[in-house]
Amino acid sequence: MKSLLACSMIVTFWLGSLARADPKVSAAAAEIDALLARDWAAHNLTPNASADDSVFVRRIYLDVVGRIPTTREAEEFLASREEGRRPALIDKLLDSEGYVQNYFHYWADVLRVQSKGQRTGPAYVHFVKDALRTNKPYDLFVREMIAGAGKAWSDGAIGYYTRDRGMPLDNMASTVRVFLGTRIECAQCHNHPFDKWTQKQFYEMAAFTFGVEVRDFGGGLAGGISDLVRDQGMAIRTTFKQPERPKDMTDVADRLAYWAEVDKVGRARRAAEEALHQAEQLYNQALSESRGIPRYPKVTFDEKRKVTLP
Known part of the structure; x- marks a missing residue:
């Protein structure tokens, strides 16, 4: 990321000597210079003269760290007579926290x-x-965000998805705009009126990341117990499902058998839920001294989760 910026800085503030610049950056800068020179010649343009040191030092600080140089910083640079002082200053600023904060x-x-x-x-x-x-x-920067998964403390890149929690279609539209340089959100509701994107293509694109799920992960002993109770509750609902209703309910015996099974499953489910509720109360009583349950988001991918056209 820094190399591209350094290259643009060297091209912008070219002085003639790149003795201290990275050879790859120097080569890239020279190639860009050649492209610009050909375009100038083709359009009969004369480039402006190179900026002097006083202009350069002000511009480079603004471009890289987002501020003008202090009096001491400007005086130190202007007093230098080193041949590679401009590339050296670019490298120094790119390695500073000012660059990190600005960009x-x-x-x-x-x-x-x-x-x-x-x-x-x-x-x-x-x-x-x-x-x-x-x-x-x-x-790599982009890949880690798009493919991010896990918990926040081990992978901060999942913030790319937790930022749009519960809004997978909006997140995908933002991904296309930021990383592919086009806007397709209009196609979410209908074929794009001014571009080539269809609604079907929008949802085909959305299918790639629609399986991303963001949910809270409990931290600590209290959080672990809370997650255990939640998972057991889901298991009860999955285990004690309502029996399938017969298509033909005209026969009295079939109706009685069906409702008997419904009653049996219902009583078993209520008993399991009551037992879980009592266990949860015991857990909470044992942890009565705790002050809240810390919750942390976790990003996972569910391949079975499908997106469909509205």
Whole structure:
């Protein structure tokens, strides 16, 4: 991520010597210069003269760290006579926390990062800042968000999905806009009126991530007990299902047998639920000194969850 920015800075503030620049960056900058020179020649354009050091130092601070240099920073740079002082300053600023903070604001806007009102907010913020700080490759940065799964404390990238919890279609529309550079949200309700996207294509795209599920994961002993009670309750509802109603209820014997089975299943289910309720009360009594149950979001993928056209 930093290499692309460094390349653009060197091209923008070219001075003629790249002695201290990364050779790959220098080569890329030279290639961009050649492309620009050909375009200028084709349109009979004369490029402006190179910015002097006083202009350069102000612009580079604004571009990389989002502020003008202090008096001391400007004086130190202007007093330097080193041949590679411009690339050296670019590298210095790219390695600073100022760069991380400045470009975090950009990515926070693009990714709609929220740090308040969400338990995964701080972890997501840390993930984005750490990607900038460590110069994480862009493709890996995106892949970790799109394929993110697990719990917030082990994978802050899941904030990309918890940000749009309960809104998988909105999340997918944002993914296409941010990473594919097009907007297809209009096709959610109908074929796009101005573009080529159909409603069917929208839902075909949504199917890729529709299986993403965000749910709370309980932390600590109290959270574990709460999750256990919840899972047992789901097991009871799955085990004691209502018997299937016969299509033909005209025969008295069939009706009596059906309602007898309904009553039997109902009594068994109520007994199981009552036993679970009593157990939960005992759990809560034993943990009466605890002050609330910490909850943490967890992202999983359910392949069986299907999206359908409205």
